[in-house]
Amino acid sequence: MSLRIKAVVEKFIKELKEALEADMQDRVMKEREMQSYIEEREREVAEREAAWKAELARRETEISKQEARLKIERENLEKEKSVLMGTASDNQDGALEITVSGEKYRCLRFSKAKK
Template identity: 85%
Template structure:
């Protein structure tokens, strides 16, 4: 009888070892699958982040170009206004002359008269 019990116990232990080995292998496979999934998700997120940063960089560059264009247009407008209208300033001179600057040239006007039609 003792041999029979030993055989049953040995068989039980062997089956238990096999079940444990199968469980360990299953857990290892699940762990590998999980690691693979995590790596894939991290790669996807990194790709989206890189694309987002590239788009942000392009937009910032476009904004900088537009700001430069607006600044240049503003400067050109100021130059045009200066050329077309000149800049006049009433000097508090003793002779009451009006000084006008056109394109960097200063002109003094001592007398005013109505423009002829």
């Protein structure tokens, strides 16, 4: 009878060891899967971050270009304004004299706008 009990106990221990080994292997596999998932997510986040930074740099470059264009346009407008600014005066003969950029223009006949 003791041999039978011993055999039952040994069988139980063997099955318990097998179950423990299977459980440990399952945990190792789950840990590997989790680590793989984490690495994949980190890679995806890094890729999105890199794409976002590239887009941000592209937009900053575009803004700088637009600011430079606006500055040039403003300078051109100021030059154009200085060229177009002039003076107008009435002469004794009734002519309107306009001076623009040092050049004088005379209008001998003019009439008031109709209302």
